[in-house]
Amino acid sequence: MKPEELLAGTARERGEQVFGAPWEARAFAIARRMTELGLCTWDEFRALLIDEVGKADRARSQAGTANVSPAASPNTSAPGGSASGEAYYTHFLSALERLLAEKGIVGARDIEARMAEIVAPEPESHK
Amino acid sequence: MAQGTHGTLPSGAALRVKALESLLEEKGLVDSQALDAIVDAYETQVGPRNGARVVAKAWADPAFRKRLLENATATVAEMGIAGPEGEHMMAVENSPRVHNLIVCTLCSCYPWPMLGLPPVWYKSFAYRSRAVRDPRGLLNDFGLEIPDEVEVRVWDASAEQRYMVIPERPEGTEKMTEDELAELVTRDSMVGVAKIEPPRRRAPAKR
Numbered sequence: 222m223k224p225e226e227l228l229a230g231t232a233r234e235r236g237e238q239v240f241g242a243p244w245e246a247r248a249f250a251i252a253r254r255m256t257e258l259g260l261c262t263w264d265e266f267r268a269l270l271i272d273e274v275g276k277a278d279r280a281r282s283q284a285g286t287a288n289v290s291p292a293a294s295p296n297t298s299a300p301g302g303s304a305s306g307e308a309y310y311t312h313f314l315s316a317l318e319r320l321l322a323e324k325g326i327v328g329a330r331d332i333e334a335r336m337a338e339i340v341a342p343e344p345e346s347h348k
Numbered sequence: 349m350a351q352g353t354h355g356t357l358p359s360g361a362a363l364r365v366k367a368l369e370s371l372l373e374e375k376g377l378v379d380s381q382a383l384d385a386i387v388d389a390y391e392t393q394v395g396p397r398n399g400a401r402v403v404a405k406a407w408a409d410p411a412f413r414k415r416l417l418e419n420a421t422a423t424v425a426e427m428g429i430a431g432p433e434g435e436h437m438m439a440v441e442n443s444p445r446v447h448n449l450i451v452c453t454l455c456s457c458y459p460w461p462m463l464g465l466p467p468v469w470y471k472s473f474a475y476r477s478r479a480v481r482d483p484r485g486l487l488n489d490f491g492l493e494i495p496d497e498v499e500v501r502v503w504d505a506s507a508e509q510r511y512m513v514i515p516e517r518p519e520g521t522e523k524m525t526e527d528e529l530a531e532l533v534t535r536d537s538m539v540g541v542a543k544i545e546p547p548r549r550r551a552p553a554k555r
Contacts, residue, residue, distance in 0.1 A: 239391050239465050244362040247369060249465075250386040253432070254378050263432065264507065271454045281473050306472030309456065314361055318368070327371045335367035339358070 245310040252317050261320055269316035277312055390465055398429045399462035399512055400533035404526045406439070407517040417441060420512070424462065433510060434461035440503055441514040442540075447494050449487065449540035450503045450511040451479035457505035459512050463538060470539065480504065490541040512538050518546035 240246035256263045321327040358366050372378040402424050406413040415423045420439040424430070437459045440448040452458065453476045458466040469475050478486040483500045487493075494500055503511040515537040521529060524547075536542035 240387070241468070242362065244358075244365040246387040246391075247365045247383060248361075249390070250383040251365070251369060251372065251378060253386050254382055256432075258377060260377070267455065267457075267507070270456075274455045278473055278477075306468040306470070306475070309468070309471040311361060314364060318364075321368070321372075326375070326377070327368060331371055332364060332367050335371055336363050339363060339367060339370070 241307065241310065245313075248310060248314045248317055252313070252320075255317075255320070255326075260326065261324060266316060266320050269319050270313060273312035273316045273319075274309075277308065390460075394431065394460055395464035396462070396533075396535035396538060397530070398424075398427075398464075399459070399535070399538045400530040401427065401526075402429065402439075402462060402512075403514055403533045403538065404529035406514055407521075407529055408526045413441075413514075416514070429461050431461040433457070434459055436508045437462065437510045437512065438503075439512055439514050440501070442516045442543075444498070444516070446499050446501055447487075447540065448501045448503060448511075448513045449479060449483055450505065450513060451476060452505040453477070453480060457507075457510055459510035462512050463535060467535070487541060490536070492542060513540040514538075515540075515542075515544050518544045520546045 240249065252266055255261050256266065318327075318329065318332065322329055369378060369383070373380075402416065405427070406416050412423065416439050420437040421430075421434065424434075424437065440450075442448055450458075452466075452470075456466055456471045458470065475486070479502055483502050484494055487500070505511060515533065517529075518532065521532065524532075532544055532547065534542055534544065537544050
């Protein structure tokens with residue numbers, strides 16, 4: 222198969238984005254990498270993802286915002302509110318963090334500390 | 349929510365992921381190249397073109413179609429289509445009497461090797477809840493009117509099983525080759541939220 226045939230019909234070619242932002246792609250790749258390395262199974266990850274999505278669904282049901290049409294902007298990744306699927310990778314990231322904590326690989330405090338380091342002003346850091 | 353631009357620092361989710369990646373890299377668990385390769389694969393290689401090839405072959409080859417409906421995973425593996433989230437795939441066929449629709453009510457399960465990663469709307473609460481509660485209304489929103497006499501079947505991906513729809517072959521495609529047929533097949537038709545329109549005129553030969 223020629224490369225252009227492989228490309229044909231992928232989201233990128235149709236002008237759609239597989240990921241809405243670079244961090245979404247990164248979070249997805251990290252989760253996949255963890256399963257590739259055998260540090261977890263995708264099923265283990267999925268159980269946590271289902272839990273995170275479920276929590277958000279219940280909150281939404283209570284707020285009564287269930288009747289938004291998913292077809293309103295089916296082929297764009299335009300912001301469409303919390304019911305539109307835009308928040309999916311937020312749940313994905315929460316599930317990933319829980320998994321890494323449960324496996325004793327990276328804890329929440331490690332992440333907070335590293336975030337602080339990254340944003341700390343550092344004169345030598347190049348931009 | 350996008351990554352920082354013009355030299356600004358990442359914030360929010362982008363910052364969390366950056367911190368996570370940096371910690372995992374320190375532990376020797378991830379490296380930039382491996383992550384790039386994964387992203388690239390899902391952005392450019394794993395996509396609905398695979399499913400379209402399968403549908404076209406099913407239309408053109410009755411023996412293949414039969415095997416596909418009996419055991420999709422093994423049958424598409426013959427075409428080199430396999431991978432994560434494709435361990436237990438099932439093909440369900442539309443007909444003049446049955447219209448199929450796929451959903452994952454709990455999260456986002458989807459037959460990756462055939463269709464790639466799901467679109468944003470597939471993961472939305474609205475789609476996931478309405479596909480089961482009001483599938484005809486949902487299909488209407490997608491511009492698809494299903495007559496009352498046609499049964500709508502909704503396939504909810506379970507922890508194991510992933511589904512894909514074999515749409516109906518449109519009229520006027522009898523003389524088309526498999527490659528030409530594959531070009532007609534859309535992702536949405538394999539999710540079940542669209543039908544395939546008959547070609548207005550014969551597809552031009554390869555330019």
